[in-house]
Amino acid sequence: MIEMQDVTFGYREGGALLSGMTLSLPAGSFHFLTGPSGSGKTSFLRLCYADLLPSSGQLSAFGHDVGGLSRDGIAMLRRKIGVLHQDAQFLDHLPVAENVALPLTVAGQPIDMQALKELLGWVGMTGHARAMPPSLSGGERQRAALARAVIMSPDFVMADEPTGNLDWEMSMRLLQLLVELNRSGKTILIATHDMDLIRAARQLEVQARVLRISGKRVQLAGADL
């Protein structure tokens, strides 16, 4: 899915934030990305969906070198990657159901109302289908964002601190949803600094591996934490 060859990234000239990254996230894998706050987890994710481009090195997603993608090419790539952003943004003038279906809408694909209902049920948002995004709580926003992230049936789902502003119960529910997606064959990447979440994942019997950012480098941590 994602292949990095000696990828370096920095926001400004000279100051590399991440460097010498050579790694691969194979299809169907489940990865956690950890590291202290400010270490570059969000930046790593943004590199993967071509919101940022590498300063040097080769980053290929779905077999395409992201540096060589046109703007339309980037749009197409993002349709294959569902992203759960740290603070999910919605179109505040559209109800939740329309926001969830928005990736289909902008891709010009028909909306299967039955499938949309099932998806909203799966994330426990059936009762909020007609609510407007500003009226949602933090947890409801995250779940609506998850529904939006997976509505295109992307092969790759990324989550950036998905449990950041959720209580433990809700975090577990979200983790369970992501594990379910992985069982159905999706590739999952979760950025988090929450070690408890990673430990909890092991109890769900998922083959999760941990990537740790330390000293600008990304390393695979041992299979057991």
Added chain:
Amino acid sequence: MKPEFRNVDWRSLWQGLVGRDGGVAGRIVPSTGFTAQLTLLSAGAMAFLAVFALALSLATGRLADRWSSSLAQTVTIRVSAPLDEIEGETGKVMAILDQTPGVAEARMIPEDEVEALLAPWFGPDVPVEALPVPRLIEIREDGEGFDAAGLGLRLEAEVPGAVLDDHTRWRQPLVSAARRLKFLGVVSLGLIAAAGTAMMILAAQSSLAANGQVIRVLRLIGARDVTIAQAFVRRFTRRAATGAAAGTALGMLAIALLPDMDEAGGFLTGLGFQGWGWLLPLLIPLIAAGVGFFATRWAALRMLKAVP
């Protein structure tokens, strides 16, 4: 600027004008009532002004044509002399006219035409040949016109019996003024179009800036630039066309309701459209729609390049 214009989706231009709201493009960007109304109002005002500038150009153009053609017809030289000398004097005048720059053609009016002119005064039975009737020479000027004062002085010196009758030449400055007004009208149309384009670009840019968050979200979920741009293009094309249609209708109504005084009113009542001329202002809403389409598309695609 060019690549954006090259692959224009003409269907979306058409849909932007006549399609119903509710499609993708209609919903993904929130409507901002205030900007919408300002755009409508400005487009209407521009169109209203354009109608008058157009009417002014057409009317002054007609006026200049009419006046200059009547000018060309009415410069004459009257040659009076005793019967036995008149041929010679007329010949001298024709020779002088030959050398005068600005004279395209000098024509002796044949005697029967002169008789016809005089008949109402003397009656049909008067033998004109027997009277010392003056010969008339009609002059057609070329584009520049000739120096009437100079010609008058020369005739006075060389052929005392010849009189240059240029009583309509006082209109010459009016013809120039009419031409100048027509030119100003055309310039005004150009300025209105330029101001309208600038206004559309500013309105589109302010709308794009106000919707930065929306655009960012749309990009992140995989929307192509054209899809996002289309949402704005559609809106502004519709607003420009609707506003301009209303402004044009009001402008045309105002001109149709100008009091009609036939010929007598001269310049003032000439301000209007005649015949097929009434179709010309109908182009204004079409042009406004085109301007709205291209200006917004350009502004949107340019702005979107800054969004990753």
